[in-house]
Amino acid sequence: MQARDVMTTNVVIVQASTPIADIARILRTLAISGVPVFEGDTLVGIVKEVDLIARHARPHYPRYLPLLDAQIPLGGQREYQEMVRRILGTTARDIMSTPVKTCHPDTDLEEVATLMVEKNANPIPVMEHGRLVGIISHTDLMRAFDELETPSAESAA
Template identity: 40%
Template sequence: MQLAKDIMTAEVITVSPDLPVEKLASLLWERRISGAPVVDEQGELVGVVTESDLIDQAKKLHIPTAIAVLEAVIYLERGRKVEEELNKMAGSTVKDICTTKPATVAPDTPLDEIATVMAEKHLHTLPVMDRGKLVGVVGKADVIRALINK
């Protein structure tokens, strides 16, 4: 069984939380990658940003469904989710649009677990962490390549 360390990209392209969204889009396009870990000035992982985060900026705002009962308005969706969507759509830097507290895997995580996490959580990019240090990244293309080369 292949492990994360066997399929990961070890030379990780990372981005700063303060990188402008326009520069992020250019970087992802030029490097032909679907996402990147976000690291702070100390090199600590603080999030992950993907093409989906960029696409979210261009989508239409979903107006939450509400019902009126005895002059009270009850929203059927959490206001927090709508607030997050608005912030993401208006974001100008990576920190505004990235996913904080991202899912990660260890170097010895088996391929089937990686695929399961990606599928169940709808993820494109998984940082590989070893003792708190970013050592690689596994993208969808890495999983597909591993499946072809089984």
């Protein structure tokens, strides 16, 4: 099976300027795990449930090494700045995940599953010729794999 066989084609999208409250409402109301973020016709990111949840997580503060009259950051400075940006963000642009992991309609489902697991990507936009043609979530893959593993009534007879 390929991505085209399981993807949802009626994809809800948001613009980069969409307020976070609107995105949360969309995810909750439609029971979806994420929405692609566009600037005009260009896919620029994706907002996932975890991006919204992360805004409420306990922050991890960077540590500093005092040396003479200076404070030297001990790693994590970039991660800290990213976390602050997400916590204070008010629009999709502020909290979206980038770069977006995408696939093509002809991508095998095993490859889609690998992308989801290895890159923690869910959902995955399906792109063809630079256009969004669908989206695949964990639920879509679970349904497809269940159908593949469950013998049909015809083959059981």
